[in-house]
Amino acid sequence: MSTSDLKGAAPLRPISPAPSPAPSAAPVLRVSGLSVAYGGNTALSVDALEVREGEVLGVVGANGAGKSTLVNAIAGWSRGAPRVAGRVFLDGADLSALPAHDRARAGLLLVPEGKLVFGQMTVDENLSVLAEVAAGKGRRVYDREAVFELFPRLRERRGHLGSQLSGGERQMLGIGRALMLGPRALMLDEPSIGLAPRLVATVLQTMRTLASTGLTILLVEQNVRAAIDIVDRLVLLERGRVVVEGSAAAMRDDPRIAQAYLGTKES
16 A cells, blocks of 8 residues: 555644633543443443543554444444443433434444445545534534545545545545534544554544544554554553553553553563
8 A cells, every 4th residue: 555545634624613622521422331242241341431522532452352342332333233231421411222323413423444435436425415414512514625625635536436445545535424424522443454654643643633623532443552642541451341541641651551562571
């Protein structure tokens, strides 16, 4: 894959104004007692998780740790037929009983790994108006031009089919489509997977740029070395459970992160 797939992020132009993040405010996204079980096996058990306005929360862990299971359960859909329990709140509203499409309509958006792009539609068509989205509390609806400003490469490829795009371009397009739905909280499942190192850094830095406008972001990543540079806080999942969490700075020095994911040796 060419490292020219994704150019540097241009300044965003949200249609509605972005408030400054308020660290002391109530969490935008809150999860309580969330569990997912397949048959007699518990795949995920998370007592509590919170993400505040303008914050990037990173969720990291090895393959099979439950990262995708977590964001899928929060979004309201899962592969197979698991037993899902627990509560999901967005700005204090309980979304737990809502199906996935209604959670998305409420402003809880998930960009799945390698998905959210229509292969037989052009970039322009993918970025056509998807639905009537009423601007609500803290929601920013991006139009196609704003997405092109964020990802200039998509403007250059606007006549190409989704199936003709590189992995980096598809990732940009998926994020752009989600932004056009006016997310209040945006979740991303492994956005850097399969990308060249330079593209990884640029995609993740774009998440930091989006958060600076006030967007709440839950970022699932296996690339801990790259993610820790742009997140505010980090959560480590192992076997479907949170084993440690804290600020990015503190987590750099935690031996469970440093040794296993950053390659740092004990002194």
